[in-house]
Amino acid sequence: MNIDQVLLITALAAYITGTIVFIGYFLSRNPVMRTIGIPLAAIGCVAQFGELGARWIISGIWPLTNLYGSLSLFSAMGVLIFIAFALKYNLWFTGGFVLLIAAIALGYATTWNEGYMPAVPALQSYWIKVHVPLVISSYASFMVAFVVGALYLVKYSFEKYFGRKQTVAAAMTSAGAVNVPVSEYNADVGISDVRVTGLRNDTPNIAAAAARGDFWGMWLETLPSLAKLDILAYRIIAVGLPLLTIGIITGAWWAKEAWGAYWQWDPKETAALLSWIVYASYMHLHTRNVWRGYRCAWINVIGFATIIFCYLGVNIWISGLHSYKV
Amino acid sequence: MATHAAAPARSLYDEFLALFSNVLFAVSLFAVWGVLTLIGVVVDQGKDAAAYWNEYPAPVARLILRLHLDNIYHSPAYVGIIGLILVSLAVCTFKRVIPARLPPLRTVKIDAIPLNASIDVHGEEGAVRARIADFFASRGWQVRKREFGGEEWMFADRHNWARRGVLVAHIGFVIIAMGTTIYWWKGFQGTTAILTGQTITVPETGARIRLERFGYRFDPVQTKSGLVYQPIDYVSNVTVTGKDGVARQATIRVNDPLDVDGTLYYQATYGYGISFSLTKDGVPVPNAPNGPLKEGAGFQVADTPRAIQYTRFIGTIDRATGQPGADPRPNNPAVVLSAFDGDQPLGDILVPLGKSIDLGGGYKLTPAHYTLYSGLQYRYDPGVPLVGIGAFVLLSGLCIAFYLLPARLYVRITGTGRDWHVGLAATTVKGYDIFEEQFHDLVTALVSGPLGECRLHTNAEGPDSAGAPRSGGRAGWAGAP
Numbered sequence: 086m087n088i089d090q091v092l093l094i095t096a097l098a099a100y101i102t103g104t105i106v107f108i109g110y111f112l113s114r115n116p117v118m119r120t121i122g123i124p125l126a127a128i129g130c131v132a133q134f135g136e137l138g139a140r141w142i143i144s145g146i147w148p149l150t151n152l153y154g155s156l157s158l159f160s161a162m163g164v165l166i167f168i169a170f171a172l173k174y175n176l177w178f179t180g181g182f183v184l185l186i187a188a189i190a191l192g193y194a195t196t197w198n199e200g201y202m203p204a205v206p207a208l209q210s211y212w213i214k215v216h217v218p219l220v221i222s223s224y225a226s227f228m229v230a231f232v233v234g235a236l237y238l239v240k241y242s243f244e245k246y247f248g249r250k251q252t253v254a255a256a257m258t259s260a261g262a263v264n265v266p267v268s269e270y271n272a273d274v275g276i277s278d279v280r281v282t283g284l285r286n287d288t289p290n291i292a293a294a295a296a297r298g299d300f301w302g303m304w305l306e307t308l309p310s311l312a313k314l315d316i317l318a319y320r321i322i323a324v325g326l327p328l329l330t331i332g333i334i335t336g337a338w339w340a341k342e343a344w345g346a347y348w349q350w351d352p353k354e355t356a357a358l359l360s361w362i363v364y365a366s367y368m369h370l371h372t373r374n375v376w377r378g379y380r381c382a383w384i385n386v387i388g389f390a391t392i393i394f395c396y397l398g399v400n401i402w403i404s405g406l407h408s409y410k411v
Numbered sequence: 412m413a414t415h416a417a418a419p420a421r422s423l424y425d426e427f428l429a430l431f432s433n434v435l436f437a438v439s440l441f442a443v444w445g446v447l448t449l450i451g452v453v454v455d456q457g458k459d460a461a462a463y464w465n466e467y468p469a470p471v472a473r474l475i476l477r478l479h480l481d482n483i484y485h486s487p488a489y490v491g492i493i494g495l496i497l498v499s500l501a502v503c504t505f506k507r508v509i510p511a512r513l514p515p516l517r518t519v520k521i522d523a524i525p526l527n528a529s530i531d532v533h534g535e536e537g538a539v540r541a542r543i544a545d546f547f548a549s550r551g552w553q554v555r556k557r558e559f560g561g562e563e564w565m566f567a568d569r570h571n572w573a574r575r576g577v578l579v580a581h582i583g584f585v586i587i588a589m590g591t592t593i594y595w596w597k598g599f600q601g602t603t604a605i606l607t608g609q610t611i612t613v614p615e616t617g618a619r620i621r622l623e624r625f626g627y628r629f630d631p632v633q634t635k636s637g638l639v640y641q642p643i644d645y646v647s648n649v650t651v652t653g654k655d656g657v658a659r660q661a662t663i664r665v666n667d668p669l670d671v672d673g674t675l676y677y678q679a680t681y682g683y684g685i686s687f688s689l690t691k692d693g694v695p696v697p698n699a700p701n702g703p704l705k706e707g708a709g710f711q712v713a714d715t716p717r718a719i720q721y722t723r724f725i726g727t728i729d730r731a732t733g734q735p736g737a738d739p740r741p742n743n744p745a746v747v748l749s750a751f752d753g754d755q756p757l758g759d760i761l762v763p764l765g766k767s768i769d770l771g772g773g774y775k776l777t778p779a780h781y782t783l784y785s786g787l788q789y790r791y792d793p794g795v796p797l798v799g800i801g802a803f804v805l806l807s808g809l810c811i812a813f814y815l816l817p818a819r820l821y822v823r824i825t826g827t828g829r830d831w832h833v834g835l836a837a838t839t840v841k842g843y844d845i846f847e848e849q850f851h852d853l854v855t856a857l858v859s860g861p862l863g864e865c866r867l868h869t870n871a872e873g874p875d876s877a878g879a880p881r882s883g884g885r886a887g888w889a890g891a892p
């Protein structure tokens with residue numbers, strides 16, 4: 086077995102075990118599980134970068150010229166971005182889902198592994214070393230943001246569900262969304278009515294369910310507040326969008342060198358533009374109070390759907406200049 | 412009379428301004444732009460009408476062709492929506508983004524602002540004020556003081572200039588749009604296919620290009636799903652004569668275009684030109700066809716209703732099976748010819764090079780030999796530098812807008828003698844949630860640092876044990892869970 090195969094299996098094993106451990110942490114909040122999960126994520130990530138490096142050294146061929154290489158990088162970058170955000174913003178509760186997606190992406194990637202293939206002429210450019218990692222990193226950021234957004238929607242739906250199921254008069258008096266007067270500052274940038282939630286407990290129904298010992302209520306209660314989840318997703322998208330923007334720009338630059346025009350309306354670049362439009366809309370809507378939170382979480386989910394479409398859908402079903410399936 | 416007439420016009424104008432400066436309207440335009448783009452990705456672009464009829468059910472094909480979805484990016488709807496976005500952007504820039512100023516220095520109700528803290532301090536008034544001011548100043552906040560009704564307020568602003576990030580991002584987008592417009596206005600592009608040994612003149616520039624040689628390299632690679640001939644290199648050796656009239660040797664490769672007087676020439680495709688010989692009753696028919704044909708080209712068989720199209724070149728015919736092999740390089744090559752009677756297709760036939768086929772009526776056709784040709788794309792685009800600058804500006808704007816958060820702190824200090832109450836509140840351009848943690852950290856640092864030394868009141872809980880005031884103080888929290 087080659088060293089790259091050993092590393093690949095190590096990464097897959099680490100992600101699968103890590104997924105189980107982190108899901109356990111997610112449900113139990115037992116810090117020991119987190120302590121085990123973090124090195125697993127790190128081992129998987131390092132093994133993956135090692136694997137890509139090993140392929141490069143063994144074959145002398147840049148490993149990101151096919152769907153196998155690019156999906157591997159997507160998975161590794163997703164985990165790396167997850168670890169970075171988790172260290173800064175305590176995002177470990179998303180670990181199970183991020184590692185699950187990383188494991189699926191990597192497992193699926195292996196089905197596209199054709200062995201060492203030299204690059205076709207269009208891909209023989211230093212731009213591939215800049216453009217592809219940037220674009221893949223942006224996809225990976227959006228993946229992590231998607232997990233946070235999806236958790237937002239889960240928590241939000243449960244809050245509504247518990248609200249329908251029970252009267253929570255007691256909880257409502259002590260916590261809940263707060264209506265505050267318009268701040269001076271916000272008034273000047275055009276926001277006329279501020280309804281700020283999240284600075285206190287913004288899911289009173291979940292809190293009440295947790296107090297009653299409801300299983301789902303208890304673990305949802307340990308998730309960050311809705312407002313915090315919203316801000317986390319915003320922060321990750323604020324990393325992903327500039328990455329996607331530079332990714333598109335470097336892609337355009339490369340296209341100008343390889344094909345003659347920086348923009349050819351090739352399905353791949355156009356699909357990336359579609360994702361860019363969705364995330365740019367997200368950013369604009371996030372400046373509006375009524376859109377922040379629930380509605381933005383949906384746009385986050387739609388945004389990631391366009392990423393999947395752009396990444397896999399276009400590569401696999403719609404051929405164009407960018408298709409790796411040459 | 413005149414006033415009556417003027418009023419509705421004015422309000423219509425106001426309505427236009429209100430609509431086009433509305434962010435939700437802009438996002439709706441984005442949504443339409445997104446949907447049109449999605450259609451463009453899903454529906455193949457720029458094909459012949461017949462291709463749509465073949466590929467889609469008739470009603471869908473009709474819809475595609477009627478609504479010009481086959482060339483959507485250049486359709487009036489697509490260009491129009493981008494135009495509307497630009498108009499909205501311009502209106503918004505002047506109505507909202509530029510006028511957004513720093514809020515005036517005014518008193519606020521501190522505890523009505525969700526992000527607030529109140530700290531009781533014991534010490535000399537001057538020292539307390541100075542320490543707070545120094546603390547914020549040392550952390551990069553711009554501190555200003557104002558008196559209102561005999562009471563001194565302190566205001567601290569941070570990254571105020573960064574509100575211009577939005578403006579910068581928007582300007583970046585406009586510059587990109589200008590760059591692309593310049594191409595439409597002054598640029599051009601085209602394609603040309605040059606046979607080895609042939610010289611062509613580019614109509615737009617007058618440049619002359621002669622193809623000396625076209626070369627390619629395919630490497631056989633063993634993959635898991637079989638032997639694949641992977642293309643490695645395509646290269647055209649040319650002699651070009653530009654405006655100066657001097658002939659130069661040059662090479663054009665994929666990813667390595669040639670610049671002739673500002674117009675760039677790219678290696679786009681290649682192919683095999685086939686020289687045919689047509690005979691009637693053994694006698695050559697002159698000029699039928701005239702010169703080598705490129706893939707896709709055809710000719711009429713002299714005075715008959717028959718037409719022959721050269722459809723495809725096959726590099727290798729497997730000698731054992733007589734079927735096309737995987738190797739694209741010419742090694743026992745053949746061509747696929749399609750025959751027509753009038754408009755009626757009669758079928759395809761595989762003809763090895765050098766072999767003849769009988770066309771009936773005494774006619775015989777032989778694909779005699781091939782000549783490589785190189786397909787070049789050329790493009791002159793004076794808008795490129797502007798697009799590049801716009802992209803850079805857009806990106807800078809995004810980074811400023813996303814990573815620097817303009818915020819203001821309001822500080823009110825009340826009390827008498829040596830007992831002072833510090834009320835602190837924060838507002839930002841992006842709401843409160845986003846600043847909650849930083850506000851927390853800021854107050855923690857304040858109470859554990861400079862104010863800690865002012866000897867705070869006893870029996871208080873800080874935000875957390877690590878950041879608790881050293882001598883104990885009373886720091887009331889709002890906003891913390």
Ligand code: HEM
Nearest residue numbers: 368372432433434437496499500503507577580584809812
């Ligand atoms: C398509 C190109 C556009 C780009 C790249 C762009 C980019 C941005 C960015 C990065 C922000 C900052 C968002 C944040 O900090 O979270 C922003 C805010 C904003 N954009 Fe755009 N924008 C575009 C089009 C438009 C259009 C057409 C309008 C017209 C109404 C508009 C109106 C605004 C406004 C008003 C804000 C500030 C919102 C606020 O802070 O209240 N933008 N834009």
